[in-house]
Amino acid sequence: xxxxxxxxxxxxxxxxxxxxxxxxxxxxxxxxxxxxxxxxxxxxxxxxxxxxxxxxxxxxxxxxxxxxxxxxxxxxxxxxxxxxxxxxxxxxxxxxxxxxxxxxxxxxxxxxxxxxxxxxxxxxxxxxxxxxxxxxxxxxxxxxxxxxxxxxxxxxxxxxxxxxxxxxxxxxxxxxxxxxxxxxxxxxxxxxxxxxxxxxxxxxxxxxxxxxxxxxxxxxxxxxxxxxxxxxxxxxxxxxxxxxxxxxxxxxxxxxxxxx
Amino acid sequence: xxxxxxxxxxxxxxxxxxxxxxxxxxxxxxxxxxxxxxxxxxxxxxxxxxxxxxxxxxxxxxxxxxxxxxxxxxxxxxxxxxxxxxxxxxxxxxxxxxxxxxxxxxxxxxxxxxxxxxxxxxxxxxxxxxxxxxxxxxxxxxxxxxxxxxxxxxxxxxxxxxxxxxxxxxxxxxxxxxxxxxxxxxxxxxxxxxxxxxxxxxxxxxxxxxxxxxxxxxxxxxxxxxxxxxxxxxxxxxxxxxxxxxxxxxxxxxxxxxxxxxxxxxxxxxxxx
Numbered sequence: 001x002x003x004x005x006x007x008x009x010x011x012x013x014x015x016x017x018x019x020x021x022x023x024x025x026x027x028x029x030x031x032x033x034x035x036x037x038x039x040x041x042x043x044x045x046x047x048x049x050x051x052x053x054x055x056x057x058x059x060x061x062x063x064x065x066x067x068x069x070x071x072x073x074x075x076x077x078x079x080x081x082x083x084x085x086x087x088x089x090x091x092x093x094x095x096x097x098x099x100x101x102x103x104x105x106x107x108x109x110x111x112x113x114x115x116x117x118x119x120x121x122x123x124x125x126x127x128x129x130x131x132x133x134x135x136x137x138x139x140x141x142x143x144x145x146x147x148x149x150x151x152x153x154x155x156x157x158x159x160x161x162x163x164x165x166x167x168x169x170x171x172x173x174x175x176x177x178x179x180x181x182x183x184x185x186x187x188x189x190x191x192x193x194x195x196x197x198x199x200x201x202x203x204x205x206x207x208x209x210x211x212x213x214x215x216x217x218x219x220x221x222x223x224x225x226x227x228x229x230x231x232x233x234x235x236x237x238x239x240x241x242x243x244x245x246x247x248x249x250x251x252x253x254x255x256x257x258x259x260x
Numbered sequence: 261x262x263x264x265x266x267x268x269x270x271x272x273x274x275x276x277x278x279x280x281x282x283x284x285x286x287x288x289x290x291x292x293x294x295x296x297x298x299x300x301x302x303x304x305x306x307x308x309x310x311x312x313x314x315x316x317x318x319x320x321x322x323x324x325x326x327x328x329x330x331x332x333x334x335x336x337x338x339x340x341x342x343x344x345x346x347x348x349x350x351x352x353x354x355x356x357x358x359x360x361x362x363x364x365x366x367x368x369x370x371x372x373x374x375x376x377x378x379x380x381x382x383x384x385x386x387x388x389x390x391x392x393x394x395x396x397x398x399x400x401x402x403x404x405x406x407x408x409x410x411x412x413x414x415x416x417x418x419x420x421x422x423x424x425x426x427x428x429x430x431x432x433x434x435x436x437x438x439x440x441x442x443x444x445x446x447x448x449x450x451x452x453x454x455x456x457x458x459x460x461x462x463x464x465x466x467x468x469x470x471x472x473x474x475x476x477x478x479x480x481x482x483x484x485x486x487x488x489x490x491x492x493x494x495x496x497x498x499x500x501x502x503x504x505x506x507x508x509x510x511x512x513x514x515x516x517x518x519x520x521x522x523x524x525x526x527x528x529x530x531x532x533x
Contacts, residue, residue: 001334003265003275014265038305041300041304041306044331045298045331048331071263071265073263157511158473158474158507159474159476159504160504160505162512166512167514171512174304174307174509174513176513243305243509245299
């Protein structure tokens with residue numbers, strides 16, 4: 001595991017490479033795209049563990065933080081979805097350079113999966129594996145708003161009840177979102193993206209609720225698409241899990257089986 | 261503001277980020293921010309990043325890093341206990357900062373498990389001149405027990421609920437360290453703590469202890485710390501702030517900025533020799 005900055009030196013992005021640790025070298029490298037906000041923090045450890053396992057299978061793997069997220073430069077409050085989409089493009093190019101591979105597969109989590117789809121026409125991915133993708137940006141922001149409201153009055157969080165006056169505008173679960181990003185998220189829907197039909201698409205959901213399924217759309221539009229439900233931790237809509245480190249043992253096992 | 265990424269340490273397994281201005285004030289101590297629980301170096305809800313960017317704007321060199329096995333620092337398998345690993349990592353981090361940036365005094369800031377590490381390294385390494393605890397150790401007093409238990413005993417319904425809770429749940433007030441091998445967050449005995457603090461007092465180590473309303477299971481009124489150690493000389497070097505309305509992770513941004521402002525004022529008023 002090696003951390004480094006890449007991209008524009010004025011606003012560097014933070015990346016971590018996981019070179020292959022076995023001699024079973026593969027003909028593609030894997031880019032991991034995390035989520036944002038509180039979901040980014042929750043998922044960091046699980047995605048690092050997944051990256052290590054994939055490196056053990058012989059893949060060159062790279063994780064990175066979007067502009068304004070985690071250890072990359074920039075303010076979370078001053079970014080746009082297109083910045084993040086461009087970050088995926090930059091990260092993909094960086095991974096091609098450091099791994100000496102032309103074929104890039106992506107594993108995207110939550111909004112990271114959705115952004116990967118958005119970026120796919122630009123990035124020429126070989127394969128996109130989406131974990132609990134955000135299928136509707138409006139649903140994502142509605143859930144943030146709901147969780148924030150619950151948080152303020154939850155006795156497990158605050159010994160004294162708090163009010164909306166105690167928070168900033170567009171503050172959700174520890175992060176101030178810009179009005180611009182909220183607007184962009186509200187109109188985000190996967191079927192609006194221009195997705196090349198030669199890319200292999202697969203979704204792994206930890207919820208079997210039909211509202212998260214993209215099967216009908218992708219299969220109706222003749223994409224090479226698979227979708228599976230794997231019982232594992234996700235619980236993205238539960239307040240009690242917002243500060244709980246994610247474990248994705250079953251999902252990780254499944255991904256490793258697919259990519260073995 | 262400039263953020264510089266470093267890989268360092270004897271095994272070159274440690275990853276840290278220095279947040280600095282062009283003109284570092286080398287007379288001031290460098291600030292080291294620790295992991296809280298298993299959360300990587302950004303801290304809970306980017307708490308460490310907020311801290312680093314604010315304090316660096318006041319010309320402090322702020323360094324946040326991942327302890328071996330956490331975040332982006334590889335684990336080293338050398339047979340030492342997790343506590344020894346943390347202490348070694350902290351010593352290596354201070355040595356690295358000394359060599360790289362020519363600053364040789366340190367204030368260590370830790371939340372929850374980080375507060376435990378901050379205390380231990382202050383006792384072991386004389387380069388530490390200040391300590392900031394966020395929800396660190398707390399010792400019960402009679403008044404604490406009255407505040408905590410009297411309302412329960414006086415209300416039969418609450419008493420029954422408390423019994424049910426006691427037998428069915430575990431304490432959720434501290435960040436989980438599940439997954440970090442053999443590390444257990446243990447409160448030192450009061451005698452041990454007093455001995456430690458005598459040592460720190462002799463070295464004139466300054467301490468700021470901040471408690472939130474997220475740890476009412478062991479701290480529930482403003483004067484509790486002073487009441488626990490009445491008559492002890494080391495209290496002269498300790499300031500205590502209590503924010504009963506705040507949560508354990510300072511998730512609300514206004515709360516976080518208020519807490520960071522308090523730390524900044526404390527740093528600026530103390531001369532760390």
